[in-house]
Amino acid sequence: MRKLFVSVARAATVAIVAAFVAGTPARAQQAPARTADSIAAPVIAKGDSAKLKGPRQPVFFRHDLHAGAYKIQCQYCHYSVAVSNEPGIPSMQTCMGCHLVIGGSDSANKAEIKKVRQAWADKKPIEWTRVHYLARHVHFPHSQHIKAMGPVACATCHGDIARMPQVYKVNNVNNMGWCINCHLERKVTRDCSACHY
Numbered sequence: 001m002r003k004l005f006v007s008v009a010r011a012a013t014v015a016i017v018a019a020f021v022a023g024t025p026a027r028a029q030q031a032p033a034r035t036a037d038s039i040a041a042p043v044i045a046k047g048d049s050a051k052l053k054g055p056r057q058p059v060f061f062r063h064d065l066h067a068g069a070y071k072i073q074c075q076y077c078h079y080s081v082a083v084s085n086e087p088g089i090p091s092m093q094t095c096m097g098c099h100l101v102i103g104g105s106d107s108a109n110k111a112e113i114k115k116v117r118q119a120w121a122d123k124k125p126i127e128w129t130r131v132h133y134l135a136r137h138v139h140f141p142h143s144q145h146i147k148a149m150g151p152v153a154c155a156t157c158h159g160d161i162a163r164m165p166q167v168y169k170v171n172n173v174n175n176m177g178w179c180i181n182c183h184l185e186r187k188v189t190r191d192c193s194a195c196h197y
């Protein structure tokens with residue numbers, strides 16, 4: 001009986017996610033989430049989250065749950081990645097489209113979502129810690145890379161974000177050799193002025 005209730009609740013959440021993702025055609029050209037794949041997002045106890053790689057964020061936002069289990073497309077949140085230099089970190093509005101309704105199914109999720117709702121109520125956007133950050137003298141156009149490498153290129157540089165409970169750097173982006181190696185391999189320009197102002 002409890003099992004039935006849980007699966008009904010989960011189906012309802014998936015339907016809500018699908019409705020929101022489908023309901024914003026301006027930025028979502030992707031198929032709505034249909035299935036929650038619980039294998040992709042393990043339960044992580046509070047104590048265990050301290051062992052995760054990458055900087056600890058003010059809210060424990062999980063890519064393995066959003067992009068993994070619920071299959072929300074990267075570009076639903078990072079919607080400028082294919083059209084501008086900056087992919088952008090989603091605004092609170094993007095979160096609240098779902099989290100005004102979705103409050104969380106267990107106590108850990110509820111507690112983290114409460115922080116998101118509080119930030120929204122206080123009009124104090126969450127201050128995420130940047131993971132990848134290039135020096136100011138370097139120019140990195142995301143859109144040009146996505147156009148050349150395709151929309152699933154993210155993993156080539158960022159690793160399998162959809163399986164990460166917390167984002168960490170898979171490649172050292174602050175290393176010129178990393179850029180040059182790929183440019184050499186793919187016959188892309190190595191002109192100093194292409195990357196440096």
Ligand code: HEC
Pocket residue numbers: 057061063066067072073074075076077078089090128129130131132133154155158161162166167
């Ligand atoms: C539901 C919204 C959402 C979805 C879907 C999403 N992201 Fe994110 N992403 C965020 C938020 C919020 C942050 C900032 C917090 C953090 O780093 O975890 C972020 C951070 C990142 C970062 C680190 C940025 C930095 O500071 O360097 C990368 C890389 C990233 N996302 C890639 C992806 C990829 C690739 C996908 C698809 C597989 C994806 N994201 C899907 C919301 C989302």
Ligand code: HEC
Pocket residue numbers: 013017020021059060061062063065066070072077090091092094095096097098099102103104105106108109110112113116
């Ligand atoms: C398309 C719908 C959708 C969007 C957009 C969305 N979420 Fe979620 N979020 C969910 C669902 C579904 C869950 C799982 C709820 C549960 O069952 O506990 C969740 C869970 C969470 C949790 C609990 C811990 C975790 O990550 O698993 C946090 C925190 C969270 N979301 C923050 C955010 C933030 C911050 C944003 C905006 C950057 C965001 N969410 C955008 C659907 C969404």
Ligand code: HEC
Pocket residue numbers: 074075078081086087088089130132133134135140142145146149151152153154155156157158173
């Ligand atoms: C060719 C390598 C490469 C590819 C492909 C790539 N990125 Fe990045 N990404 C980077 C680098 C390098 C940075 C740091 C940029 C900077 O600091 O100016 C970055 C930074 C980011 C950030 C943080 C930006 C911010 O404003 O905080 C996000 C989010 C992100 N990438 C998401 C994505 C997503 C989503 C995709 C796929 C659609 C993607 N990236 C594809 C290399 C890449």
Ligand code: HEC
Pocket residue numbers: 138139140141144145148149156157173178179180182183186188189194195
């Ligand atoms: C995995 C491969 C890969 C990596 C890593 C990579 N690039 Fe690129 N880069 C490309 C491809 C492919 C293009 C697209 C060329 C085109 O538009 O045809 C490109 C284009 C560019 C351009 C535009 C060049 C022009 O013709 O105007 C710049 C600038 C650039 N990359 C900077 C960087 C920087 C800075 C880094 C490291 C932080 C980097 N790239 C890492 C593959 C890569």
Ligand code: HEC
Pocket residue numbers: 133134135138173174175176179180183189190191192193194195196
């Ligand atoms: C494909 C992109 C790309 C090209 C082409 C490129 N660089 Fe760089 N360069 C980078 C990146 C990325 C960094 C590291 C930035 C950081 O620290 O965040 C860097 C760093 C540097 C630094 C600082 C070194 C340090 O240790 O901090 C110098 C100097 C430099 N580049 C000179 C050059 C010269 C000269 C050329 C032409 C021969 C060149 N670069 C071509 C991407 C590029």
